[in-house]
Amino acid sequence: MRKEQMLLSTGSIEHGRMMGTAIMDSTFLAVFLTIAVSQTINMEHNRINKIPIGIFSRAAGLTKLNLKENELLSLPLDMGSWTSITELNLSTNQLKVLPEDVEKLINLEILVLSNNQLKRLPAQIGNLKKLRELDLEENDLETIPSEIGFLLQLTKLWVQSNKLVSLPRTIGNLASLQDLRIGENSLSSVPEEIGHLDCLKSLYLNDNPSLHNLPFELALCSSLEIMSIENCPLSQIPPEITAGGPSLVIQVTNINNAAS
Numbered sequence: 729m730r731k732e733q734m735l736l737s738t739g740s741i742e743h744g745r746m747m748g749t750a751i752m753d754s755t756f757l758a759v760f761l762t763i764a765v766s767q768t769i770n771m772e773h774n775r776i777n778k779i780p781i782g783i784f785s786r787a788a789g790l791t792k793l794n795l796k797e798n799e800l801l802s803l804p805l806d807m808g809s810w811t812s813i814t815e816l817n818l819s820t821n822q823l824k825v826l827p828e829d830v831e832k833l834i835n836l837e838i839l840v841l842s843n844n845q846l847k848r849l850p851a852q853i854g855n856l857k858k859l860r861e862l863d864l865e866e867n868d869l870e871t872i873p874s875e876i877g878f879l880l881q882l883t884k885l886w887v888q889s890n891k892l893v894s895l896p897r898t899i900g901n902l903a904s905l906q907d908l909r910i911g912e913n914s915l916s917s918v919p920e921e922i923g924h925l926d927c928l929k930s931l932y933l934n935d936n937p938s939l940h941n942l943p944f945e946l947a948l949c950s951s952l953e954i955m956s957i958e959n960c961p962l963s964q965i966p967p968e969i970t971a972g973g974p975s976l977v978i979q980v981t982n983i984n985n986a987a988s
Contacts, residue, residue, distance in 0.1 A: 772817070773797040785809035796820050796840070808832035819843050819863070831855035842866050842886070854878035865889050865909070877901035888912045888932065900924035911935050911956065923948035934958040944968050 767789050776798040784790060785806055792815040800821040808829035810816075815838040823844040830836075831852035839856070842865040849864075854875025861884040869890040876885075877898025884907045892913040899908075900921025908925070911934035918933070923945025931949070933939060934956045940963060946952070947968035957965070 768792040770794040771798070775799055777801060779804045781806050788812060791815065793817070803827055811835065814838065816840070826850055826853070828852045834858070837861070839863070849873055851875045857881065860884070862886070872896055874898045880904060883907065885909070895919055897921045903927065906930065908932070915939050917941065918943055918946075920945040922946060925949055927951055930954045932956045933960060936960050942966060942969060947971065
């Protein structure tokens with residue numbers, strides 16, 4: 729088997745693969761990181777199934793960590809020591825639990841957890857006061873904790889392709905939210921508090937087969953430009969919502985509109 733190729737540059741570390749070779753165990757990762765002082769570590773698309781305790785906590789200046797497309801089943805017990813990280817990408821792994829210690833990542837601004845097997849989020853996620861982007865697409869989430877409403881800096885919330893049947897009313901507290909994607913779930917309603925989202929520009933509600941009505945309060949989202957309601961069995965769209973003018977583009981491909 730060919731040896732792994734390690735690409736080093738000032739301020740960052742990237743692990744490159746040659747002809748499909750990959751990290752076969754955590755030992756290589758441990759040796760590699762103990763000699764590294766870096767702001768960015770990119771270890772995506774390998775076969776990492778375990779993060780050794782104490783490894784990333786040794787990189788005091790680490791701000792960006794990319795572990796997407798690996799085989800992680802869990803996160804290390806010392807995850808709470810990664811306090812300098814601002815961007816964490818754990819997408820496309822096999823994670824079933826997000827540890828409560830995630831609240832200790834006090835500088836985290838971007839968290840990507842898409843395409844895992846998460847069924848719930850810890851309430852402690854509401855303590856990530858600097859979080860701007862949260863990507864939870866393609867998981868098994870059945871609920872979103874009400875504490876999500878404490879993320880006042882959040883501009884992007886993606887929870888498409890989960891098993892959500894409802895949204896917390898506290899979603900209306902996300903005053904900075906611009907992009908909300910809640911399609912491909914089992915939502916039967918949207919909380920009226922969504923009308924408090926003055927900064928909301930994009931709202932994706934597509935493919936919710938139990939969503940028959942929209943709240944009139946959506947008309948209060950004065951910045952709304954795009955609303956996708958494809959494949960939702962809506963009987964009608966309240967005229968208050970469409971009265972926003974030509975800036976509002978509504979994408980509809982499967983709406984029950986017998987009147988037309």
